[in-house]
Amino acid sequence: MVGAPRGPLLQFVPMHRPAVAYQFDDVILNPEAFSVEKSGQVLALEPKSIRLLLYLIQNRSRAIGKEELLRSVWEDVAVSDNALTRVVAQLRKALGDDAKVARYIETVPTIGYRFIAEVVELGGGAPNLAAGLGPPAAAPNLAPRNSPWALTAALALALLGISAAAVFVSRTRSAQPASWSGTVLGGSIIASHPRISPDGQLLAFRAIIDGQSQVAVMRPDSSSWTAITHDRANGAVARFAWARDGSKIYFDREWGPGRIYSIGALGGEPRLVLENAWMPEPLPDGSLIAQRPSSEGRQQLLRFWPDSGRIQVLPATVRFTDSPNVRAFPDGRAIAVFGLPANAAGPPQLFTLNLQSLEIRNLASPLAPAETLREPLAVSQDGRSVCIQRRRDDTVDTIALPRSGSAPPQTLISLPGIGGPISQDVAPDGSIYMDHSEVQLSILNLSPSGTVRAEIPIPQFAEGEGRHTVIALPDGAVVFDMRRRDRSELFLGRNGAEPQLLLNTPESAALPGALLGAGNLAFIIGAEDNPHIAIVSLHDGRVIRRFPGDARLVTAITAPADGQTIYYASNGIIWAQPVTGGDPRKIGEGSDLAVEPSGKFLYLVRTSADGYQLFRMPAAGGPATRVLLPPGFNLAEHPLSPAAVDRNGRVILTVDVPDVFFYQAAIFDPARNTMKLIPVPPRVVVAGAGWTPDGNIATFVGRWSSSLWRYRISK
Structure with a gap:
């Protein structure tokens, strides 16, 4: 389901806070000195080139439109697109980059540009991933373990909003300890699978309405919510995700082979996107990661381009589960997977899959071995870390692992083991949305x-x-x-x-x-x-x-x-x-x-x-x-x-x-x-x-309850 530290694992502070310097390959950009060095030599760049490079690096998690670049770099000066094209060309020549096979500045057709190289932030020292904090305080043992009262006690503690201990990674030299506090949100009686919109303004979730699941949306701070899908004839909604521009939501329906649809962010008529597939995960270029059952009894990962109908089979499989086990990084260059590489066997592994080279990089570490990990997956908005659940004794930890594999895991939130989430998402402001889902299992003997x-x-x-x-x-x-x-x-x-x-x-x-x-x-x-x-x-x-x-x-x-x-x-x-x-x-x-x-x-x-x-x-x-x-x-x-x-x-x-x-x-x-x-x-x-x-009949049954929560750093 590898390098020096590359900055904080999750962005819980403003993204563009100035760092002393940025390094990629043999290049160092020093904002304070307003200079760019390559192999120890200062490059002769005009100020606009340095400002453009700085802006691209500070916003490297996304593609940036030409109008935004002109407005931010040239400020109030009226210039044409040609000025931007000329400065980009100057930067590429000075850095030894190539527009056709980009290493640093990638052209995003019809949009603008994106900085794609791995960046190390210098001057603040390596991030202190466990500064000043011990393990989370254990919840009081209010009842014997595994008794029916244990579940009631754990849920009561969660509803009281127990603060879960975490580590706050800042860009400063001495990271300060922090704790998280959770707030229960609105939603349906059974609400799960929160996905926050790219701008952080709307929260989509799965609502059970009259026994059937639908996609619903709400503002996170509001108790009112609206279902945007209503179909009851084509199966249940299992998974959904926002398009990268926030204009629509992709969702699936589990009926027969499964189908993927899209719908406007505030509703409308659903549009069929792909048949015989489910579990959509959009990428910035408009393509989708999806899953399709394989003859071996697992879920084969696919990449689908709606415009052309092209389908690429990816070298990875996952198990069928209600929890997200595939998430795309914001830059669209790779996905995080909790599954198995092609032709592999055994328990699930945590890894990244590069969508260009199809290279796989294992993310598990000695402090977070694969056998202790479980879904759900999420990725930070800056694309630098993967969040996953780790089982530890009677506790479920939400941990962050660096995408680069350059640092040990960071424990963010700890919950009682019986109340762990089945889905989670990281917001642009660093908040973590998750569901508290609990299933009381029993075996029935029925006539x-x-x-x-x-x-x-x-x-x-x-x-x-x-x-x-x-x-x-x-x-x-x-x-x-x-x-x-x-x-x-x-x-x-x-x-x-x-x-x-x-x-x-x-x-x-x-x-x-x-x-x-x-x-x-x-x-x-x-x-x-x-x-x-x-x-x-x-x-x-x-x-x-x-x-x-x-x-x-x-x-x-x-x-x-x-x-x-x-x-x-x-x-x-x-x-x-x-x-x-x-x-x-x-x-x-x-x-x-x-x-x-x-x-x-x-x-x-x-x-x-x-x-x-x-x-x-x-x-x-x-x-x-x-x-x-x-x-x-x-x-x-x-x-x-x-x-x-x-x-x-x-x-x-x-x-x-x-x-x-x-x-x-x-x-x-x-x-x-x-x-x-x-x-x-x-x-x-x-x-x-x-x-x-x-x-007679023997069967497992699970009585399910689920609510939506938002966790933030306590002030």
Whole structure:
């Protein structure tokens, strides 16, 4: 998901405060001496050239129009564009720059110019990233950990506006300590995903209105807000972002393969921009970064130019998530990604991707290893740092990492682990907007008609939830995974009892997995960079077999009732692994799967231009037949349960319906081509639903709440 310090990580002070000097490559611009040196020699430049260079450097995060340059550099003197062109040419010649292959001053067609070189600010010393501040004060422990009261206490503290400790990086030699204070903003009852406009005047957010998500806007200091989208027939709004000039908002709708639209900043008629894609992230040149499902079960990054229709496949993938994992830098030259480079496997990495050279630079550091990081991503308005979340014990830190990799991470804001954001954004004035989203997880045992027979609360560990897969056992217990202490663990849950660890091992243990007969379980064991499929005994928690194959790309595991074969999907390929050992056998293609209890047929999930598709094929291998869903339902991007198919051939699916934001669990009967939604409480997220051995349904549910907050440096 490398050089000397290059100034502050986030601009919490006015951007143009004079520095003693600026350096790029072998060039030093000294504003006080009003001189430019190259390789130690003072360049013979006229004053207008020096003023122009200074203005370009101080505003290097953006392209600057010709009129602004003429007004700022020539002030009240009336001159033509030719004067600007002449001074730019003089600067390029003196600096050894080339207009066709720019190293310093780039021509931005129809706009003006932009300074593109990396700049080091001299004279203030290296930034002190931790001056005068210790770790944030811990919130009072008002209730036993993991009890229902812990969530209530943490939320109450947040609503009281606890100040979160941070480090304030200034341009002066001695950075002063500072703290942040948060203020809850207006918005809908469930409001999330704040994105501030380029001028800082309007805040866009995702509002849940009558069960469906829409794009809404508000002034940050106002309690009133307005929805600017209203469509309920084409799926939920997932992600959106401002165009760089603030004139419009790009947004997507998750229905079928997904579509990206644009709409005016204050509303109007949406315009379709791109089909079979979602998660738009605009660039200054008008192109978009977008995501599209891949056959391997991940999200492929694309770059799309609306004017020409050109699409470029980028060498990176990300996981499907509701949190932003791709953000563009303001200069448009690179993007920050929390995902994987092309052809890589393992846990997500934090890196930058240069959009010109396609070069990848890793941003994780020993003080912020990749395994402790999680979405959401944001970038500072000056383009010098990337903000991301770091899990630390029972705390979620918003940290800033320098884009250049030249300094350790800086902790900005710390929150209780159960109240971390799913989205955040940095404003032009340095404020940080985020949502406080909390999901109370539990596992329900439901009848097919929706009657709740049992509920098992899930501990709210700071490291986050697991895969949201639940495996029901014959005795009524369930197996699920959660992350804590920087690794995944398998838990055994029972109605009315605290969840217990299933394995007695220091190794990481995770799902996907599947029940093997009545007494064993297939799962993933080992570190994230070297995992394997293994079998554990449910009677004593002992690992009884490990398979040698690399499981880093395994996305699904299932097994028939006899427990003799493990079927799994890895990198878009379906394999059959005999439980007794030996080599696995390739039998088909797909990123997800579930087997009929008889072991004769598999249901597969594949991706195409039509979105996620369901197929059925013989478990021994052979042609796969597409299974069409009834009209009004689309397969959602959620894994199938390993027990998705019952003995009568009915399949439990997670589906999208066009007029509801929340995913629904439904019982699909292929023989009758009918789909029946499983009733659940309103505003509940459903995931991982599958059949229990006694014919009921076990599923994860999440009760979600979310509000908008703004954090500022305390005065």
